[in-house]
Amino acid sequence: MLQTTNVKSLQVGIKHKLMGVDADLRFVGIYPTRDTQDCNKGWFCPYLFASARTPLVPRANDFSVCQFFGPFLGEGDYQMAHKLLSESAHSLSMCDPNPHNDIGTNRMVIVFTGISPFRADMWSTSRRPGCGTIIFHLLDGCPALIIPVTNKAPVCAWSPWTLAQMRQGQYAMNPLPGQYNAEWQHEQICEWLDTIVSVQHITATVRDRYVDVLSRMVSLVINGALALEKCKPLLGKLDPERSGIVMFRY
Incomplete structure (x- = not known):
């Protein structure tokens, strides 16, 4: 397992021509929530908000994976995937990861990352006309995964569990039903990826043996995130409540 020794912070711009539209979100593995006041599951929503795509995440239900299908920004979402891939210190790939090489289908990059607003710790500063601006934090102890995907894959997606929840569940003596469990998150992500991976x-x-390989790859990402508890002095501005696993199609 890799160990985090460095955190890279990237200020990225998401170019768009939108005036404010609803984001097309679809949820996988829906089940009733145990806390209707909890909003951790929407931790990655600021990415969409910053680019004038308004996300609506129901409080009554929890889910395994949140999928975003549009509106799609060619110069924004694909470039975001390329940036996360190129800036990741380590990567594990099940196909040619180079976006300039045509493999006959799309790919998806899966990373553990954290996000921060553009200025003053206020997300409203990230929603700038024509170019949403947001800061991504990449950790060298959490590799980027690349898999080929079918046309069923969303533009992007995220696991609802935040780093804060992962830490809390990691040390829970008597975990409550619905509380974070690493094996459960692993199962949620792998089952979803299995529905969109392009095996051919x-x-x-x-x-x-792609099932076993994919399982081990996802384990490395989750374990890398759980190991961050030992690296707190390195984490800087990484907000545990705005950090988790995201996936971008490219």
Whole structure:
């Protein structure tokens, strides 16, 4: 397992021509929430808000994965995926990850990251006309994963569990029903990825055992995030309540 020794903070611009539209969100693995006041599951919503795409996440239900299907920003969302891939210190790929090479299908990059507003710790400063601005934090102990995906894959998606919840669940002596569990998150992500992965485009050497390989890859990301408890002095401005696992199609 990799250990985080450095955190890279990237200020990125999300170019758009939108005036404020509803984001098309679809939820996988829906189940009733145990806390209707909890808003952790929408931790990645500021990315959409910053680019004038308004997300609506129901408080009554929890879910395994939140999928975003549009409006799609070619110069924003794809470039975001390329940036996360190129700036990640380590990557694990089940296909050719180079976005300039055509493999016959789209790919998806999966990373653990944190987000921060543009200025003054206020998300309203990130929603700038024509170019949303947001800060991403990448950790060198959490590798980026790249898999080939089918046309069922969303523009982006995220796991609802935040780093704060992961830490709390990691040390819970008597976890409550619905509380964070690493094995549960692993199962949620792997089951969802299995519905969108394009098996025929996986590298031939791992195609026959891609289920095990994918499972181990996801484990490395989750374990890397859980190990951050030992690296608190390095984390700087990383907000545990705005950090988690995200996926971008490219």
